Amino acid sequence: MRGEYGRNRGGARYGLSVLLVLMLALMAVVLVACGDDENATVIDDETTQATEGTTEAGASGGGATVTMQNNTFVPDTVQVSVGDTVTWTNEDSVDHTVTADDGSFDQVVAPGATFSYTFEETGTYDYVCTIHAGMAGTVEVTE
Secondary structure (H helix, E strand, O other): HHHHHOOOOOOOHOOOHHHHHHHHHHHHHHHOOOOOOOOOOOOOOOOOOOOOEOOOOOOOOEEEHHHEEOOOOEEEEEEOOOOOOEEEEOOOOOOOOEEEEEOEEEEEEEEOOEEEEOOOOOOEEEOOOOOOOOEEEEEEEEE
């Protein structure tokens, strides 16, 4: 009898198989969660990147560009005129969101992708990345 219980009858292989299946399932969930949002707006044309401080309207031809890098929005404040478009470009290796405090826009931006929003009304639009605490910016829209 001792011989029966002392032998490995595939138990280790079964345990490894279960572990492998669980790991594959977890990887599938992560890949789905990190996928591109089908509603993302991708801009293929060339844009000018601001590096710091405040970008004035017209600095990139009737709008502004904000870069997401090192878990920050650069620049963190841009100024545009009514009808101008702001384009956010994700240069990080992780997803970010561009989420307005007032709910006027909310978009997940995958690494390497861009999101654009045209501002039709004057005001101050504060926004954050809901994934990364402390990642915040402001768009100031004037006449």
